[in-house]
Amino acid sequence: MKFDNIIIGGGLSGLTCGIKLAEQGKKCAIVSSGQSAIHFFSGSFDLLGKVDGEDVSNPLEGMKSLSEKHPYQRVGLENIERLTDDALHLLIRAGLSFTGQANRNHFVLTPMGIMKPTWLTLDDFTSFDHKDHFPWNKAVILNFSGFLDFHTLFIKDGLKKLEVDAQIKNISMKQFEAIRKNPSEMRSTNIAKEFDKGNAIDEFAEKVNLLSETTEVVILPAVFGLFNRNVVEKLNQKINKPLVLLPAIPPSVPGVRSQIMLRQRFQDLGGTYFMGDNVEGGTFDNNRLLDIKTNNHDDIKLEADQFILASGSFYSKGIVATHNKLYEPIFGLDIEGDSDRNNWLDEKFFNDQPYMHYGVKTDDKFRALMDGQSIENLYVAGSVLGGANPLKEGSGAGISVLTSLHTVEQILK
Amino acid sequence: MKKEIFEPYNISDNNFEQCVKCTICTVYCPVLEVNPEYPGPKQSGPDGERMRLKDPGFYDEALKLCLNCKRCEVACPHGVKIGDIIQMARIKHSKKKPKFRDMILANTDIVGTMASTFAPIVNPMVALKPVRRIMDSVLKIDHHRMFPKYTGLRFESWYRKYAEKKQKEFKKHVSYFHGCYVNYNFPQLGKDLIKIMNAAGYGVHLLEKEKCCGVALISNGLIKQATKQAKHNVEVFKKSIVEKNMPVISTSSTCIFTIRDEYPHLLGVKNKEIRDESELATRFLFRLVDTGKLKLVFKKNYKKRISYHTPCHMEKLGWSIYSTSLLRMIPGLDFVPLESQCCGIAGTYGFKKENYETSQEVGKPLFNQIDNSNVDFVATDCETCKWQIEMSTTCKVMHPISILAEALDVEATMKLWEV
Numbered sequence: 001m002k003f004d005n006i007i008i009g010g011g012l013s014g015l016t017c018g019i020k021l022a023e024q025g026k027k028c029a030i031v032s033s034g035q036s037a038i039h040f041f042s043g044s045f046d047l048l049g050k051v052d053g054e055d056v057s058n059p060l061e062g063m064k065s066l067s068e069k070h071p072y073q074r075v076g077l078e079n080i081e082r083l084t085d086d087a088l089h090l091l092i093r094a095g096l097s098f099t100g101q102a103n104r105n106h107f108v109l110t111p112m113g114i115m116k117p118t119w120l121t122l123d124d125f126t127s128f129d130h131k132d133h134f135p136w137n138k139a140v141i142l143n144f145s146g147f148l149d150f151h152t153l154f155i156k157d158g159l160k161k162l163e164v165d166a167q168i169k170n171i172s173m174k175q176f177e178a179i180r181k182n183p184s185e186m187r188s189t190n191i192a193k194e195f196d197k198g199n200a201i202d203e204f205a206e207k208v209n210l211l212s213e214t215t216e217v218v219i220l221p222a223v224f225g226l227f228n229r230n231v232v233e234k235l236n237q238k239i240n241k242p243l244v245l246l247p248a249i250p251p252s253v254p255g256v257r258s259q260i261m262l263r264q265r266f267q268d269l270g271g272t273y274f275m276g277d278n279v280e281g282g283t284f285d286n287n288r289l290l291d292i293k294t295n296n297h298d299d300i301k302l303e304a305d306q307f308i309l310a311s312g313s314f315y316s317k318g319i320v321a322t323h324n325k326l327y328e329p330i331f332g333l334d335i336e337g338d339s340d341r342n343n344w345l346d347e348k349f350f351n352d353q354p355y356m357h358y359g360v361k362t363d364d365k366f367r368a369l370m371d372g373q374s375i376e377n378l379y380v381a382g383s384v385l386g387g388a389n390p391l392k393e394g395s396g397a398g399i400s401v402l403t404s405l406h407t408v409e410q411i412l413k
Numbered sequence: 414m415k416k417e418i419f420e421p422y423n424i425s426d427n428n429f430e431q432c433v434k435c436t437i438c439t440v441y442c443p444v445l446e447v448n449p450e451y452p453g454p455k456q457s458g459p460d461g462e463r464m465r466l467k468d469p470g471f472y473d474e475a476l477k478l479c480l481n482c483k484r485c486e487v488a489c490p491h492g493v494k495i496g497d498i499i500q501m502a503r504i505k506h507s508k509k510k511p512k513f514r515d516m517i518l519a520n521t522d523i524v525g526t527m528a529s530t531f532a533p534i535v536n537p538m539v540a541l542k543p544v545r546r547i548m549d550s551v552l553k554i555d556h557h558r559m560f561p562k563y564t565g566l567r568f569e570s571w572y573r574k575y576a577e578k579k580q581k582e583f584k585k586h587v588s589y590f591h592g593c594y595v596n597y598n599f600p601q602l603g604k605d606l607i608k609i610m611n612a613a614g615y616g617v618h619l620l621e622k623e624k625c626c627g628v629a630l631i632s633n634g635l636i637k638q639a640t641k642q643a644k645h646n647v648e649v650f651k652k653s654i655v656e657k658n659m660p661v662i663s664t665s666s667t668c669i670f671t672i673r674d675e676y677p678h679l680l681g682v683k684n685k686e687i688r689d690e691s692e693l694a695t696r697f698l699f700r701l702v703d704t705g706k707l708k709l710v711f712k713k714n715y716k717k718r719i720s721y722h723t724p725c726h727m728e729k730l731g732w733s734i735y736s737t738s739l740l741r742m743i744p745g746l747d748f749v750p751l752e753s754q755c756c757g758i759a760g761t762y763g764f765k766k767e768n769y770e771t772s773q774e775v776g777k778p779l780f781n782q783i784d785n786s787n788v789d790f791v792a793t794d795c796e797t798c799k800w801q802i803e804m805s806t807t808c809k810v811m812h813p814i815s816i817l818a819e820a821l822d823v824e825a826t827m828k829l830w831e832v
Binding site: 190275 | 435436437439440441445446452453455456460486487488489490491518675689696699700703728729730731734750778800
């Protein structure tokens with residue numbers, strides 16, 4: 001089966017590559033081993049939140065002090081600003097409305113009740129200008145009776161530090177009684193499916209209005225609009241007070257919706273998305289990858305002019321560590337990482353863990369290396385690259401999206 | 414560096430310990446959405462498995478509400494065989510004996526043989542409202558359901574009478590696993606397949622007495638009989654594939670999925686020697702076209718607007734691309750993509766009175782998609798999906814092979830390889 005480009009990995013990085021290439025008229029396929037980490041989406045994309053433990057207010061400035069091995073440095077700081085703009089518009093063309101700027105972080109309230117710096121925020125959520133100021137003094141935190149995936153006390157405690165007086169109240173409705181019967185299935189996506197049907201919104205909004213008469217702002221878990229995109233908008237219209245949504249425990253409702261919309265955008269552009277398939281290996285000749293073999297398609301190999309490896313980091317098995325080995329499991333590509341396992345971990349859990357920086361080795365054009373040789377047509381993008389600690393820096397989404405766009409530019413050159 | 418193969422170490426026979434509790438599977442379970450009595454794939458599968466290992470008393474009969482659609486497995490980022498874990502738990506622990514009704518629904522072979530023998534009486538009988546009411550109240554087969562019509566002339570008999578002789582004239586040969594539906598209900602699909610394969614230069618042969626793949630036996634808990642049939646089929650497939658060097662093709666996605674994957678995973682029937690060369694006809698044809706060994710020529714005046722529904726087992730196989738790619742080769746065809754969603758029938762599941770409502774609720778989003786798509790007909794590779802969609806929407810459903818047969822210019826196609 002022949003394509004122009006094949007992308008291994010269907011998460012944020014793979015979809016960004018796929019959409020960008022398909023927009024340029026390329027015939028693309030994405031092979032994804034299952035649903036992606038976008039299902040854990042908090043609602044915001046970070047670019048750079050912290051450097052050496054210090055808050056970053058202007059990510060574009062903050063990047064200048066990153067090491068030369070960092071993916072942003074390797075993409076080239078001169079390219080970053082343009083690519084951030086590109087990323088925002090790619091998302092908007094997919095129907096996802098985000099706000100934010102690359103040269104100035106804004107803040108979002110986390111489910112721990114803390115203000116966190118970030119780059120782009122989905123319009124379900126509220127962006128704040130200041131870290132230590134919440135625009136309202138009296139808040140009501142509303143939860144669904146029986147919903148265990150929204151931890152209201154953390155939020156209340158966090159808001160107290162911002163001098164906000166918050167009350168916690170619960171809402172029960174007969175529409176949610178059925179899913180409540182089974183406590184393990186009272187999940188955000190199942191609540192969202194009830195709202196998707198359209199018959200819960202009015203009654204819910206009425207109840208919210210009753211419970212929020214004496215407050216200035218309503219805080220709710222982000223459980224609205226899974227397959228139906230307009231639920232949040234409708235709630236905003238029907239609820240009298242300003243509405244602040246906070247992420248609940250995954251699977252994330254805005255995340256699933258974003259994943260679906262990005263995949264649909266890719267497919268609308270003519271892309272082929274192979275879901276639930278695993279790449280088992282490839283045929284190499286003369287430092288070129290000719291085709292890949294997948295579990296489902298077996299002897300019917302998938303061929304392409306260029307391939308992109310966007311298979312994620314440890315969690316997605318883009319790279320694997322066993323008790324004594326570190327390796328890239330699909331092709332056996334070279335790894336940037338320590339071969340001595342004693343150096344993988346820092347014994348202080350909250351320190352910058354060395355293994356977080358590990359990833360597939362690439363040349364300056366982001367092409368994978370195998371036995372020290374560049375594979376001419378196998379590019380690498382996203383968190384499988386390594387060179388950064390996205391958790392410490394608040395840079396995961398930025399690295400995924402920007403290295404993907406940069407890689408696509410290398411291919412299109 | 415030599416490539417390392419990543420094979421996680423599991424203590425269990427299935428791989429439930431690979432579950433990281435991300436709960437993504439629960440988002441894509443079509444049953445959970447409409448029937449809260451079902452504990453959902455995570456609870457029923459890997460979570461429940463830990464409990465059942467300690468004490469089989471934790472087995473919950475509500476697991477029978479699983480459709481075995483495997484959409485949880487397709488969604489799982491860690492490759493956990495959630496659907497298999499649930500089916501295995503049912504096989505191992507269920508105390509519920511199959512009802513008389515379940516045996517009737519599951520024994521497609523025996524019922525098919527009897528019904529097709531008396532087709533002129535059976536067809537109008539089971540279509541009658543009072544008869545359906547009686548089946549509803551006595552057998553608990555929902556009265557909304559129409560049984561597919563039984564044919565008076567079974568495919569196998571037709572084949573022996575009219576087609577067999579001609580097949581020997583070809584240079585290349587395949588065997589055809591027609592399955593119960595083609596044999597007892599809809600021989601036309603088998604005839605369409607022969608038309609295409611012959612046009613492609615292949616003679617089509619029957620297996621040496623195939624038996625029902627057993628999918629309905631498995632889902633109705635008749636495991637012993639299913640295993641017996643599976644062993645028989647594997648032997649018959651071996652005769653074709655190993656001895657005669659003839660691959661086996663089929664037109665039913667569920668039959669072929671069962672033979673390739675459920676035999677070893679659920680029944681413990683080994684099929685290694687035959688698995689790779691047992692496949693769907695659309696995949697076989699796609700490979701020929703893709704490698705330049707076959708060119709299909711289509712009629713110039715064939716103009717249709719169609720969509721393709723991905724049956725759950727096609728989604729799991731990942732093979733819908735073969736059917737849709739072949740259909741897209743037809744020049745006059747306007748192709749409308751559908752989001753892949755379960756139709757709710759799940760073989761015999763939706764025929765049961767107690768499941769009727771769940772079944773229709775599951776299928777609703779798909780029915781809406783289809784009713785709004787304004788197509789001449791829907792294409793799909795699964796016969797039970799066809800019944801469900803035809804009952805629940807205003808659309809007719811055709812098998813991709815039948816569409817290809819209708820659109821194919823047989824003579825022009827044959828000319829390309831005859832010289």
